[in-house]
Amino acid sequence: MAVRPTIARFPGDPREQEACGVPWGVTLTPFAAKDENGIPPVYGSGGELLPRCENCWAYYNTYCEQDQWSWDCSLCGTTNGLSSESIARYALPDSCPENMSSFIDLELPLEESDEMQARPVYVAAVDLTCKILFNSLYSLKTLLQLERNLQDFVLSLIRRVLELTKSALLAALEALGPGSLFGLATFSHKIGLYDVQGPIPVVKNVFIPPDSVGNLTMELEDVDTCKDRIASALETLKPTTSWERTTAAGQGVDGVLLGGRGFGVAMEALLKYLGSEYGNTYALARVFAFLSGPPDYGLGQLDTRRYGEQYASKGEDADRALLPEQTPFYKDLAAVAVQAGVCVDIFAVTNEYTDLASLKFLSIESGGSLFLYSNTDDSTLPQDMYRMLSRPYAFNCVLRVRTSTEFKLGHSYGHFFPDPEYENVQHIICCDSFATYAYDFDFANDVGFSRHSREHPTLQIAFQYTEVVPLDEPSVSGSSSSKRAKYSLRRRLRIRTLQFETARNINEIYDSVDPEVVLSILVHEVILSSLENGVREGRILLHEWLVNLTAQYNDAFKIAEYTRGSLTTSHFDVAFTQCPQLQPLPRLVFALLRNPLLRFHEEGVHPDYRIYLQCLFSALEPSSLTRAVYPLLASYDTPDKQAFPRHSLSRAALITSGSPIFFLDAFTTLIVFYSSTADAALPFPPPQDCLLRTTINKLKQERIITPKLIFIRGGQDDATVFENYLIEEQDVEGSGFTSVMGFVSFLDEVNRDVVEYLSKSNGDLRK
Numbered sequence: 001m002a003v004r005p006t007i008a009r010f011p012g013d014p015r016e017q018e019a020c021g022v023p024w025g026v027t028l029t030p031f032a033a034k035d036e037n038g039i040p041p042v043y044g045s046g047g048e049l050l051p052r053c054e055n056c057w058a059y060y061n062t063y064c065e066q067d068q069w070s071w072d073c074s075l076c077g078t079t080n081g082l083s084s085e086s087i088a089r090y091a092l093p094d095s096c097p098e099n100m101s102s103f104i105d106l107e108l109p110l111e112e113s114d115e116m117q118a119r120p121v122y123v124a125a126v127d128l129t130c131k132i133l134f135n136s137l138y139s140l141k142t143l144l145q146l147e148r149n150l151q152d153f154v155l156s157l158i159r160r161v162l163e164l165t166k167s168a169l170l171a172a173l174e175a176l177g178p179g180s181l182f183g184l185a186t187f188s189h190k191i192g193l194y195d196v197q198g199p200i201p202v203v204k205n206v207f208i209p210p211d212s213v214g215n216l217t218m219e220l221e222d223v224d225t226c227k228d229r230i231a232s233a234l235e236t237l238k239p240t241t242s243w244e245r246t247t248a249a250g251q252g253v254d255g256v257l258l259g260g261r262g263f264g265v266a267m268e269a270l271l272k273y274l275g276s277e278y279g280n281t282y283a284l285a286r287v288f289a290f291l292s293g294p295p296d297y298g299l300g301q302l303d304t305r306r307y308g309e310q311y312a313s314k315g316e317d318a319d320r321a322l323l324p325e326q327t328p329f330y331k332d333l334a335a336v337a338v339q340a341g342v343c344v345d346i347f348a349v350t351n352e353y354t355d356l357a358s359l360k361f362l363s364i365e366s367g368g369s370l371f372l373y374s375n376t377d378d379s380t381l382p383q384d385m386y387r388m389l390s391r392p393y394a395f396n397c398v399l400r401v402r403t404s405t406e407f408k409l410g411h412s413y414g415h416f417f418p419d420p421e422y423e424n425v426q427h428i429i430c431c432d433s434f435a436t437y438a439y440d441f442d443f444a445n446d447v448g449f450s451r452h453s454r455e456h457p458t459l460q461i462a463f464q465y466t467e468v469v470p471l472d473e474p475s476v477s478g479s480s481s482s483k484r485a486k487y488s489l490r491r492r493l494r495i496r497t498l499q500f501e502t503a504r505n506i507n508e509i510y511d512s513v514d515p516e517v518v519l520s521i522l523v524h525e526v527i528l529s530s531l532e533n534g535v536r537e538g539r540i541l542l543h544e545w546l547v548n549l550t551a552q553y554n555d556a557f558k559i560a561e562y563t564r565g566s567l568t569t570s571h572f573d574v575a576f577t578q579c580p581q582l583q584p585l586p587r588l589v590f591a592l593l594r595n596p597l598l599r600f601h602e603e604g605v606h607p608d609y610r611i612y613l614q615c616l617f618s619a620l621e622p623s624s625l626t627r628a629v630y631p632l633l634a635s636y637d638t639p640d641k642q643a644f645p646r647h648s649l650s651r652a653a654l655i656t657s658g659s660p661i662f663f664l665d666a667f668t669t670l671i672v673f674y675s676s677t678a679d680a681a682l683p684f685p686p687p688q689d690c691l692l693r694t695t696i697n698k699l700k701q702e703r704i705i706t707p708k709l710i711f712i713r714g715g716q717d718d719a720t721v722f723e724n725y726l727i728e729e730q731d732v733e734g735s736g737f738t739s740v741m742g743f744v745s746f747l748d749e750v751n752r753d754v755v756e757y758l759s760k761s762n763g764d765l766r767k
Contacts, residue, residue, distance in 0.1 A: 001103065001463065001496045002029040002036040004622055006521055008512035009503035010407075010457045013448025020509045021545075021552035023521040025410070025440035028401070029621050030463040030494065031394050031431045035103055044097035047106030047493040049089065054080050058402050058460050061497040062102045066090070074497065075404045075458050102498065108464070108491040119487050120284040120468055122176060123183040123270060124169050126162070127292045128192070128240045129261040159239065160376045161349045165290045166234045168347070171382040172288070173230060175389035179487055181282075184233055188240040189260035189297060191269060194233045203236070208262040208298050261293060264300020264329055267344070267362065271333065275340025284395045284468060285342040286368075286430065288385075294354040300329040307353040307607065318601035320534030323610070325358040334365035338417045341396055343430035344368045345388070347381060348608070356611040364415040364615055367395075367429035371705075372612040383706035388432075394465035397428040401439055404458040406449050413438040413524035415619050431465065434704040436621040438524050449502045456499040463494040506556045513581040516622035519588050523625060526598065527614050535610075539598050546589045547753040550574055551761075553582065554754065572754050574747045587728075590746050591630040591649075594727045616705075624704070628667035631725050635659035639683060639690035650728040650743075663692060664725055670696055670707045673722045676715030685711040 005026045011017040017024055034040045051060040051071065055078040063074035070081050082090070093099040097106060169184075176182065186192035186203070195202045240260070267289065274285040294302045303326065325331065337344055345368040348354055356370065363370045369388065373379040399416065401409060401424055409424050414437030416426035428435070449457055468487050503509045522542060530538035554572045557579075576582035592598060596605045597613045617625055635643040635657045647653035647662075654662065660678035664671040672692065674684055686692045700707060712719050728743035741749070 001041070001461065001494055002032040002034070002621070003027070003459070003461065003496060003498060004036050004514055004517045005500065006514060006517045007503075007509050008514070009501050009508050010449065011509055012502050012504075014443045014446055016448075016503070016506065016509070017443065019552060019556075020506050021549035022509060022513055023440060023518055023525075024442075025438060025517075025521050026459070027436055027438045027517050027520050027622055028399075028461060029434070029436045030397070030399055030461065031392075031433050031435065031465070033433060035496070039103065041103045041105040041494060041496075042097040042101040043105050045107045046089075047108040049085060050098060050106065050493070050495075051080065051082060051086050053078050056402060059462060059495050059497075060098055061460065061495065062099060063456075063458060063497055063499055074499075075402055075460060077405070077455075098495075103496045105492055105494045108493050110489060110491050119179055119181050119282070120177075120286070121181045121183070121274065121282045122172070122286050122288065123185060123274065124172070124288045124290070125266055125270060126165055126169075126184070126186045126290045127188070127261060127263070128162075128186045128238070129188040129293065161292045162239065164349060164373075164376045164379055164381055165347075167382040168290075168385040169234055169288075170231060171386040172389055175386045182230055184230065185266065185270065187262055187266035189262060190240075191262070191266050203233075208265045260297050261291075261295050262298040263289070263291060263295035264333070265298040267333060268299060268336070271336050271340050271342055274342050275336070282341075284430070285340070287342060287344045289344060289346045289362075291346060291348045291354060291359075292350050293352045295359075300327070300333070302326060302355045302358055304353050304355055307355075319530070319536065319607075319610075322601065322607040323357055323531050323534070325361065326355065327358055330359050331361040331365070334361045334417070337362065337366040338427055338429060341429060342366065343395070345371070347371045347373070347385075349373045349376065349379065349381065351375060353606070354608055356608045356615075360611055360615055364619075365417045367397075367415065367417075367431060367435075369619075370612060370615040372608060374606075374609070378708060380706035380708065387704075387706060391432050391434075392467070393430055393432040394467050395430050397431045397463065397465040399426045399428060399437070400424060400462045402460045402462070403441070404455070406444055406447070407441050407457060408444045410440040410442045411524075411528075413521075413528075413618060415615075434621065434624075435619060436520075438520055440521055457502065458497065458499050460495065460497045464491070465494070466491050506552075510553065510556070510579045510582055513579075514622070515581065515584040515588065516626045518585065519592070519629065520620075520622045520625055522589070523592065523597075523617050523629075526592070527618060530598070530614075535598055535600060539593060542589060542592060542598070543753075546586065547750060547757055549582075549585070550576075550750055551754050551757050553579065555758070570755060572751055574750045574754065586747060586750070587648075587743065588626065588630055590743055591727060593746075595629055620704070624667060627665060631664050631666035633725075634663045634665075636661040636663065636692055639686035639692045642691065648728050648743075649726050651723075651726055652729060654726075661686075661692070663695070664722065665699060666707075666725060667703070668705065668707050669710065669721075670699065671710045671712060671722050671725075672696075673719065674711075674713045678714070684713055 003026055006023050007020075011020060011024065052058065053060075053073040053076060056073060056076040058073055058075040060071060061074060065072040065074075066082075068082075068087065070079050072079050089096055090099065097104040173182070184194040186194075187208075190205045190207045192203045192205050195204065267287070270287055274282065274287070294304045296302065296304075306326070307322065334344075344362050344366045346356075346359060346363045348356065348359075348371065351374045356372065360370050362368075371381070371384060373381055398419075401412075403409060412418070412424065412426065414426070415435065416428045416437065419425035419427060426437070449455075467490050469490050503512065522545065526538040526542050529541045550572065553576060557573070559573050574586065576585070595613070596609060597617060599605045601607065617628065620628065631649065633647040633649055633653065634645050635647060637643045637659055639661065643659040644657060647657060654675065660675050660682060662673045662675070664673065672686060674682065683690075696709065700709075710721060712722050
């Protein structure tokens, strides 16, 4: 469980919090095997015996004052009595994890509701729809001719998507542990359910009614014994074309049938089946939904015509219009998934507008992931699938964060489902070791923390989760060859309690800033602002935050000078030269403004790609997010010798370094660039056993998704993809803080805005 605060020293009171201008909060990665310093928890049992405060329900921990009969809560100060069992337990304090460490992981007894099939279930739902759109003004004869001409072309595209899907599912079969159950379903204008128990796969088709969902049952196969037959079933997948549909199965235009992707109906039926409605009680159920376009039939169909609307002519903000969901169907369906304990991962393989703004809730609120692949040529879908299923994960998780009485939680950010009854309780159906959440804090009153008290600001995180543990047990015959993997469930409680120091002044706050965590909180805030008010407002919020921080910093370090209440300083320290911890922030904000997350619709940013980035960025831990926002550019003299570990993202850096090889890490993309002046004797691409390749392979293994690796030889290959990351020197004439502004011009504008901000404040930033 890694916990990283934006500031290691907390502000003393609300006035100081506002004056410093730095977000106050933490990021939390609850299922990380170790804390942020690489220290694992102390494991033990008897989690149900752990004493809890009668007032705030916090757990007993090492920061609590204890005597023989009672203990004082480290969060609220309440004195609590100890039970006879706890008194006997704490007679030998070194034998109890809660007295040995503030970071513990204890086993809990399983409740009756947890007595279920301890075999994880995975269901793949594959889109077979082959959709062809035509203008309704065409005649029937022309439509038929067009369809015949385009049929082969469209089918070839769909087949490529299906081949990619098959490869991903074959990778999934390799990653799944023995004893897992696997089901295969397809959807178009009908739902196909596969039975592979016999020598030949059999598919049962159920036609989807336009406005309702029926019951369905499906066969779940043991991956260990049926892997080959499941693979054979995957080979039978083929696209469903409009020629095969009945009149009721699509939108008809002059007799030619269009659409027919009944995704919503298929998902609702699968969730009902995997839930307890039909008596199925699986320990873990996970659905892999593969989409090649927007749902356009039956329940949950989406109207994608809004993407083609000319918003500018209507005086509307396209970014604001395309970010909200157009129907609550998938958000409501996510609640059904959470109730059923089913995690849904969505894999969209399409460059067509699919309205991920509406679909995303089904994945992120059920603890799943949302992936977008705009083409099949360089897609990493199979690798991402294998990587996702190979790492450990917890399920049926409950996350609760508590604070000491002086402060409280503000906003909570992340892919979870908030408890409808209890405040600050989040449900997470599936949580891996990368999943990260964020919280910001507010003071509970105007008093703040006492600098003269022995009490410290205290934070406690409780994370209750279940894991499936494989147990190898011999069968009745007892032979080693007939061993079969079985599973058992373990319910665990992971608790981390932290205490923080209070800063004596603003300078100490600035010296304790973690810029990567600050960026994480900012990203969550601008995403929320963009969803509510549009991308333009999100950009304004981010820019104004940096101006405010710069002004507060210059005021704190007495750089701003006033004469009779009037500002006399015109040049400010916009680079934070007196505070190393703040120095990365201008570049991070500049890069975030240049990122497609916050670029405008008219600049060519696809709304689905923006939604994908929102979902990706809001789940990344701070270091990974920093790399995704501001790539790392390093140089090499040879593939085995690094020259400089970090350069600015500018063409000047390439020229002045004199190095022949550059390596750029943009998190989702890795680029090796050989300059046009590189010695022809240097091996291209770098050999597998060199330092550069070792670095690349290590980064690929550490990533939550598979980065694309690109090799470019300057002067011979198209270097556009590499040059697009050199954002700091792209200065052009313009006004405002548009996305085409270079970094130097950006700092100049921040300086002008700081002058204006301080002039209006008349030397008192706290008015």
